[in-house]
Structure formats: structure tokens, C-alpha cells
Amino acid sequence: MSTITPRQITCPLCETTFGGHTVLSSKSRGPTSSDLRRFPDGDDPIPKQLNACPGCGFTGDVSGFEEHAPKIDQRVPAAATGVFFSQEDWDDAHDPMLADRPAPADSTLREQLVLLADRRALATDPGIRWENHAQVERWLEHGPLRQGDAWLRAAWMHDDANRDADARRCRRRALHCYVQGISQKKWFARREDLVVIAYLAGELNRRLGNGPDAQRWFEQAVAWSSGMQRLQELVELAERQMVRPQDVV
Ligand SMILES: [Zn+2]
Numbered sequence: 578m579s580t581i582t583p584r585q586i587t588c589p590l591c592e593t594t595f596g597g598h599t600v601l602s603s604k605s606r607g608p609t610s611s612d613l614r615r616f617p618d619g620d621d622p623i624p625k626q627l628n629a630c631p632g633c634g635f636t637g638d639v640s641g642f643e644e645h646a647p648k649i650d651q652r653v654p655a656a657a658t659g660v661f662f663s664q665e666d667w668d669d670a671h672d673p674m675l676a677d678r679p680a681p682a683d684s685t686l687r688e689q690l691v692l693l694a695d696r697r698a699l700a701t702d703p704g705i706r707w708e709n710h711a712q713v714e715r716w717l718e719h720g721p722l723r724q725g726d727a728w729l730r731a732a733w734m735h736d737d738a739n740r741d742a743d744a745r746r747c748r749r750r751a752l753h754c755y756v757q758g759i760s761q762k763k764w765f766a767r768r769e770d771l772v773v774i775a776y777l778a779g780e781l782n783r784r785l786g787n788g789p790d791a792q793r794w795f796e797q798a799v800a801w802s803s804g805m806q807r808l809q810e811l812v813e814l815a816e817r818q819m820v821r822p823q824d825v826v
Pocket of ligand 1: 588589590591592593630631632633634635
């Protein structure tokens with residue numbers, strides 16, 4: 578069971594003190610969803626895993642406010658600036674045909690956090706907290722897989738609140754980030770992780786109703802897993818999702 582402990586946190590970026598949590602996750606024996614969410618057998622750690630500063634909007638786990646805290650004037654390169662809470666916003670901002678807007682410029686974490694101002698008060702909601710965290714991960718250039726994981730967790734939190742449109746919106750962002758990560762390859766330390774993310778690309782496409790893309794990614798996951806005995810369960814799951822899909826494992 579996970580251990581969730583309330584604690585005071587002082588934001589190193591803006592010095593606001595607020596109530597947060599330390600979460601020690603442990604392996605749960607609960608059921609697993611087909612997009613690889615392990616349901617807890619006790620308190621769910623995911624809603625409280627992130628702390629959101631009500632002063633500046635910075636969002637992360639406890640280590641993000643302590644040993645791994647960024648500097649408020651940390652540089653954010655032009656390509657990582659902006660907030661994109663839906664795939665449509667992202668597509669518009671990156672459409673080369675819509676060129677009549679100022680080119681993005683290099684920025685700082687301080688300037689980017691201002692973009693979360695309207696959402697700071699909403700961050701009491703765990704879904705919004707995970708969405709804000711996905712933006713922070715982008716600005717800090719932690720890579721598309723970390724962003725994808727944050728978007729997927731946001732989707733799970735919206736699922737719990739029966740907000741289907743929000744869950745779908747976040748799954749589209751997660752899928753985009755995962756596919757971007759696969760295309761860049763460098764984010765994968767192990768081939769095993771590549772297989773898992775390819776599987777998730779299949780499952781997210783399936784849940785979004787993109788049948789042919791789902792099929793293609795499931796097949797890719799199976800192909801990449803060749804010779805990796807440890808991944809047998811995931812391979813069987815991919816094969817099942819292609820013919821008899823279900824939302825739980
Ligand atoms: Zn702060």
C-alpha cells in the first residue's frame with residue numbers, strides 16, 4: 578500500500594508555503610486498466626503525488642520542490658514555450674501554414690509560469706494538477722515521455738471524475754507526446770520501454786477510435802518485443818486488444 582503523508586511545502590521559486598503531500602508508492606495488487614493504470618488496493622497515490630504551488634503555479638512531486646527544484650530564471654528555449662492544453666491548440670500553434678504570428682522567442686520559467694495564472698486556483702483538482710505538470714515538464718525539457726505520462730495520468734484523474742471529454746483531450750496529448758518520443762528514440766534507455774510505449778500508442782489510438790493506427794502500433798509493439806521473454810504478458814495483451822479489446826487487463 579502507498580503511504581501518503583501531509584506536509585508543509587515552501588516553494589523555492591516564490592517562497593509561498595502551502596499544504597502538500599509526500600507520497601511513497603508501493604506496488605499494488607489491484608487490477609490494471611488496458612492503458613496500464615494499476616488501480617490501488619488502498620489510497621490511490623496518483624491524485625496526491627503532485628503538489629501545486631498556489632503562488633506561482635509550479636507543479637511537481639516533493640523532490641521537484643526540493644533537491645530537484647529548478648531555478649525561477651531557468652531558460653526555456655523558444656521551441657518549449659507556450660501552453661497547449663489540447664491537441665488542437667498544439668496543432669494550430671505548430672501549423673506551418675498559419676505563419677502570420679510572432680515567432681516564439683526564448684523565455685524563462687518565471688515568464689512561462691505566468692501562463693498558468695488562470696489555472697492556479699483550479700489545481701485543487703488532480704486532473705488539472707497533472708495537466709499543469711505536463712506543461713512544466715515541457716518547459717523544463719524533461720522530454721516527451723515524461724509529458725506523455727503526465728497527460729495520461731491527467732486522463733485517468735478525469736476518468737475518475739466522469740469527465741469524458743477532458744479525459745479524451747488529455748489522451749490525445751499523451752498519444753502525441755509518446756509518438757514524438759518514439760520518433761526521437763533518444764529518450765529510451767531500454768528497448769523494453771520502447772515496446773511499452775508502442776503498446777500504449779496502440780491502446781490510446783484504440784480508445785480514441787483510430788482503429789487502423791491502433792492495429793499498426795500493437796503490431797509494432799509485438800515486433801519490437803521479439804526475443805524479450807519478460808514482455809510476454811504485454812505481447813499477449815497487445816494481441817488480445819487487436820481482436821477482443823477490453824478496458825481492463
Ligand atoms: Zn511557487
